[in-house]
Amino acid sequence: MAKSASFPKPDHDHSRCSASALRKAETICAARKVRLTDIRRDVLEIVWKSHVPVGAYDILAQLNADGGRTAPMAVYRALEFLMENGLVHRLASLNAFIGCAHLNAESGEGHHAAQFLICRACGTAAELESAPLTRALTQAVAERGFTIDSQIVEISGLCPHCAAL
C-alpha cells in the first residue's frame, strides 16, 4: 500500500485530482451496479472542485448558478448516495462535504473510516490514513469493552503550507 499522501499543495494541478476522482467514481459505480446519475455526478464534480469541504447549500447554489431550480432535498439525496458508496465524506465539525481521497475501484467496500486534518487558514481538508492512529483508537476502545460502529476524527489547525507563510 502506498504511503499516505502529503497535504495537498496550494499550487498542485487539481484538475488531475478531480478528473481522476470522477473517473474512479464511474468505475466504482459500474462495479457496484449502482447508478451515477446526472445530479449525483454534478454534485460529485462540485465537491471535487477543490480540497476545501463544501456545504450542501453551497453545492445547491452552484447547481442553480445558471438559474436552475434544484431543491435542497436533491442535493442531500445525492450526497447520501455518494457517502453510501464511499465517494464523499461528511465533516461533522463543518457541516460540509469533501471528496474521498482513497478511492479504490478494487475494494468492494462502501464508506470507510476516515480521519481528517483541516487547515483553519486555507480551509483545505486532507484525509489521513494512519495505521498507528487507527490501531491506538481501536485498542483504547476495546479496552473499555466498547464495540465500534463508526468514528469521527477531525483535527483542526494549520497546514504546513500555511504555517510556512
Add this chain to the structure above:
Amino acid sequence: MAKSASFPKPDHDHSRCSASALRKAETICAARKVRLTDIRRDVLEIVWKSHVPVGAYDILAQLNADGGRTAPMAVYRALEFLMENGLVHRLASLNAFIGCAHLNAESGEGHHAAQFLICRACGTAAELESAPLTRALTQAVAERGFTIDSQIVEISGLCPHCAAL
C-alpha cells in the same frame, strides 16, 4: 493520575455525579474569577441530568417547562461560557452537549481536548482519556507537518452494558 473511569453504569447513583460536577463548577468559576450566573448554572444542571448528550433546544424546553420565556440565544450563550471554562463539551456528531467528566479544580486550564464514546443504544456518552491514543494522534499529525489547534474524536457504537443485553 487516576485510571480512566469505566463506562457509566446504567444503575449508578447519578445524583452524585451531578452534585459533584456542580460543586466543582462553583469552585472552578470562583478560582477563575468568572461568574456562574443563574442561567449558566441552570443550563449546567440540565446538562448534568444524565450522561446522555442534550441538544440546545432540549435545554431550552426544560428551562421553559414552567412557562418561562427564555430565548435560544440565552442557552447558546450559557453553553459558550460553559465550554470556554471547560465545564461542558459539544459533540459535533450529535449537535449536543455533555458535562465534562474531567473537572479538575486545580488545573487553571479551560477547555481541553477530549475523546468520546457514544452508545447508539442508550445514548450515553463517555469521555475517554487515552494517553496512547492522544500520543498516536499527535504523532500522526506531526509527521505531516500539521500544527494542531483542536481535535474532535467521537466514536459511536455499543457500550458494554447495552452489548450485554
Add this chain to the structure above:
DNA sequence: AGCTATAGTGTGATGTTATAACATATACAA
C-alpha cells in the same frame, strides 16, 4: 413493444440548529 416493479427525482412545507444585531439590565470597582 408493452407491463410492472423499483429506483430516482420534483416539489412544497416543515423541522432543527445556530447566530446577528441592538436594546436593556446588572455587578463591580474607582
Add this chain to the structure above:
DNA sequence: TTGTATATGTTATAACATCACACTATAGCT
C-alpha cells in the same frame, strides 16, 4: 455614585436538514 465591563433580553434571520407525497425514468420480464 457613577462609569465601565459583563451579562441578559428580544426580535429576527441564517444555516442546515428532513418529511411526505406525487410523478418519472429505468431495468428486467413477457
